[in-house]
Amino acid sequence: MQRVAERFGEIRIDAGYRTDIGAAVALEPAQHPDDDVTGLTLAALGIQRDANKPHGRHRVLQALAEATVPASLADAHARSHAIAADIEDALDDWIPLPQALPVQVEDIVFLDRPEGLPVVAVQVALTIRYRR
Numbered sequence: 001m002q003r004v005a006e007r008f009g010e011i012r013i014d015a016g017y018r019t020d021i022g023a024a025v026a027l028e029p030a031q032h033p034d035d036d037v038t039g040l041t042l043a044a045l046g047i048q049r050d051a052n053k054p055h056g057r058h059r060v061l062q063a064l065a066e067a068t069v070p071a072s073l074a075d076a077h078a079r080s081h082a083i084a085a086d087i088e089d090a091l092d093d094w095i096p097l098p099q100a101l102p103v104q105v106e107d108i109v110f111l112d113r114p115e116g117l118p119v120v121a122v123q124v125a126l127t128i129r130y131r132r
Helices: 002-009 076-091
Strands: 039-049 058-070 104-112 119-131
Touching (some): 002 039, 002 076, 058 076, 076 104
Antiparallel strands (some): 058 119, 104 119
16 A cells, blocks of 8 residues: 555656645545645555455455545536546556556546535545465
């Protein structure tokens, strides 16, 4: 997860991305302390044996990257879409570990004011297949 977080840290406008979400990456599955600040949290959801290779040492790590953008911003939805695109671009064909396959973006969900919070959120589900 640390390597993925470091990769997300490279998402900066001056590096050719659409946003600077890389400046606000956290590894804890907690909300950023201030709803007025854009942030990206990366959390592991679980590790399973790879069903395609059940007799080996292959694993599947499922993770979730969740970005929040203050809903008060006039372009909050556009920013959340730009963040999702930046995440996909940063992970495109990127291999996080020596014995891993490229990270797969499985699903992207956009949420407007989840649970009444004053934010627009984007959740990006990730899968990393690797060998122990």
